[in-house]
Amino acid sequence: MPNTTIPEPEDAKKWFTSDTKFNHLYPASIQMMARRHWTPLHTAYKAANFLAAENGVKILDIGSGVGKFCLAAACYKPLSFFYGVEQRKQLVNYANEAAEILSLENVSFIHSNFTQLDIKPYDHFYFFNAFYENLVDTARIDESIDYSGELYNYYNRYLFKLLDQKPAGTRLATFHSLEDEIPRSYHVVDTDADNLLKCWIKV
Numbered sequence: 001m002p003n004t005t006i007p008e009p010e011d012a013k014k015w016f017t018s019d020t021k022f023n024h025l026y027p028a029s030i031q032m033m034a035r036r037h038w039t040p041l042h043t044a045y046k047a048a049n050f051l052a053a054e055n056g057v058k059i060l061d062i063g064s065g066v067g068k069f070c071l072a073a074a075c076y077k078p079l080s081f082f083y084g085v086e087q088r089k090q091l092v093n094y095a096n097e098a099a100e101i102l103s104l105e106n107v108s109f110i111h112s113n114f115t116q117l118d119i120k121p122y123d124h125f126y127f128f129n130a131f132y133e134n135l136v137d138t139a140r141i142d143e144s145i146d147y148s149g150e151l152y153n154y155y156n157r158y159l160f161k162l163l164d165q166k167p168a169g170t171r172l173a174t175f176h177s178l179e180d181e182i183p184r185s186y187h188v189v190d191t192d193a194d195n196l197l198k199c200w201i202k203v
């Protein structure tokens with residue numbers, strides 16, 4: 001991991017001293033899933049800087065979980081807006097509670113399957129391999145939803161089409177992606193975290 005110094009947002013300073021500290025915004029059951037399911041702060045910082053290269057842009061995290069990427073990114077880039085869409089209501093509740101503790105006004109969470117969301121208003125996207133839970137039967141978040149290979153393919157194709165429709169200049173940051181949801185018009189311009197984080201721009 002490169003030795004980048006991450007500036008600590010003034011208002012929420014104490015929560016950003018480490019991932020362990022940040023994860024204490026959530027209940028113990030959620031903290032235990034962090035290593036596998038929630039974006040590390042260093043990666044959120046890198047991705048936020050890439051996605052919010054201009055002030056005022058709207059960034060959507062597709063499958064936002066308990067909101068860790070959006071919350072950290074919103075602190076690091078206070079002049080941009082971060083939105084998360086998440087299918088599990090309880091995780092959206094945890095994300096909103098954390099946003100309140102951090103007193104953030106440039107972050108918002110939507111309870112929905114991403115296939116039901118109009119993504120036209122969003123400029124750039126973050127994607128942490130959200131559909132992978134359909135391919136493995138270990139360390140799932142819970143058993144509250146259906147999983148299948150068919151769903152994985154359906155979501156992947158759906159996201160591919162959405163990304164394909166966005167204009168040139170659209171930015172995408174992927175973490176742990178298998179890359180089959182990314183149209184060829186997106187090109188890698190930077191990587192981090194041993195290539196697990198990839199930054200793409202549509203040409």
Ligand SMILES: C[S@@+](CC[C@H](N)C(=O)[O-])C[C@H]1O[C@@H](n2cnc3c(N)ncnc32)[C@H](O)[C@@H]1O
Pocket residue numbers: 036037038039061062063064065066067068069085086087088091112113114115128129130131141155
């Ligand atoms: C690996 S977690 C990433 C969480 C968050 N993006 C982060 O980086 O901390 C993926 C999340 O995507 C959600 N997800 C999976 N498929 C989804 C779908 N079709 N619509 C909305 N959310 C989905 C899961 O419920 C899970 O919370």
